[in-house]
Amino acid sequence: MTKLRVAVIGCGSIAKNRHLVEYNSNPHVEIVAVCDIVETRVQDFANLYQANAYTSYEELLEAEKPDAVSVCLPNYLHAAVSIAALNRGCHVLCEKPMATSREEAEQMIEAAHRNNKKLMIGHNQRFVASHKKAKQLIEQGDAGKIYSFRTTFGHGGPEGWSADGRNSWFFKKDQAFIGAMGDLGVHKADLLRYLLNEEFTDVAGFVETNAKEGTDIDDNAVCILKTESGVIGTLAASWAYTGKEDNSTIIYGENATLRLEDHPDFSLIVTYKNGEVVNYELGAIQSNDEGGQTTSHVIDHFVDCILHDTEPLINGEEGKKSLEVILAVLESSKAEKVG
Template identity: 70%
Template sequence: MVKVRVAVIGCGSIAKNRHLKEYSANHQVDIVAVCDIVEGRARQAAELHNAKAYTDYKQLLKEEEVDAVSVCLPNYLHAPVSIAALEAGCHVLCEKPMATSKEEAEEMIQAAEKNNRKLMIGHNQRFVASHQKAKQLIESGELGKIYSFRTTFGHGGPEGWSADGADSWFFKKEKAFVGAMGDLGVHKADLMRYLLNEEFVEVAAFVETSAKQTATVDDNATLVMKSESGIIGTLAASWAYNAAEDNSTVIFAENAIVRLEDDPNYSMIVQYTNGEVVKYELGGIQSNEEGGQTTTHVIDHFIESVTTNQQPLIDGYEGMKSLNVILAALSSVETKQIFQMEK
């Protein structure tokens, strides 16, 4: 078996707790190099995974024979580093949001196509068992017409998760570009596009910085969204859910209400209009909380896409469409109007 030679650029918490762990568990992967501007962080990751440590990603790409790269960096570096890796002939798995503008996202897609390489964006919500089951129910027609939804992703904030704690880049606009809306909200925008299998055409948003006093980005955001067929719903993203994480979605349809990750014991509950209730135990959703699930299936899917030459489920175009929902929300906030999205 020929192994995929992988490098991880950025050795913060998402790399440490997700990418490196999941690459290490994949028998088709050989982690050959890691990179971080904090030398101690790079060395620690390198020792743990028997890889070579770098502090300069350009040097890594020049010196190492790498098949695939994970980009686990602050948001403003996603595009330039991904493009450099694609230009060096590497397949790229980039963390979300994929870029800080539509133009950057388009440049990433062009680099992937020009170099005939895979570009995948790490939207892990699509791989959650309850979400996949809900998509099957919707597509089967069993639920009838979908009317509306509400989806939420909130926790106490990145300071409890990020390698830099309260001094994290997540709170700094020049590096993060957006706050909770880009960190968590973009996941739910991607999820709803995936579940409903249609695009959003109108977005209105309200954002606040109320919980993190030193942040220069939003820590609470609420979006109202309308799809092509007229499905309307709300998306809430927050770094102020201090007591417990909420990663739930509820879909209101003609024949049933579907509750996803909304119950501590059942990952999906379907309440039919005839009074029947069906409860599913499908395994927990991945969580940053202690004791939470750590397998996202993102890495395995990325490696499978590379080894079988298949298009990833969340390629650059899909990543850009989900990013565009967040960009539309920003435009709505700036103009105080409902933003009409391009078709």
């Protein structure tokens, strides 16, 4: 079988640690090109993966005509570069958040439809074993009616992860648009939509910059969310959790409480109202900490969808719905401050 010719646009940490590694491990993929505005960086990756190096994504798309691209750029470039690639006939895997506005997201979706190409957004939480098992248990009724939830995603901040450290685009509002909520909160909005199989109809939140000096980007947020059926809960996103990363979710149901990624040994703990406790060992969640799972499963899913002409689990419409939750939280926080 002919291999998919793939290009990665943006060679920061997410490309280095996820996209390039996982494409390289997929037997159906050939990495043909990499692109980054930092010449030394892109040349290093080109040498490592025996690919062609570019500092202009337009030149890459014109010269290479890849089958698919990963867009691993600062948030403000996601829409423009994804649309350009789709218009060139490429399938696109875009990092989250998919865009900086509803309008941009809609333009990306329209470009994918118009060109009959796949558009997938890089939300990896749906592929985590404990999350998939929890969804199965909820769907088959083990937890009964769901009443509430608590979810958190926090770590020490992108300076410990990003290729450029404290000088990263993550801390520049004109490039990032949104901070911890776009980096981490949008993952949890997507996860909750997946687990509960519902949309959020009411959103409120406080979004603050109180931990990182010298930036006006948000680094701490707490949100209250309500679904169409009345399930309520909280979502917290933070770049100010010192020590170990927190990536936990708790679902409170009529018959059971499900604790996801909240124990060092058991990735899912189900406590039933009759006192029975079931501990699941399902493998570690993907993490920026040492010891996190080595594959996100995002790349393999994207490749499979192209090869078998199936719709990605997190397509453009799904990415947009998760983005809209975060945008609504920002609007709520802004209204609170004005009021």
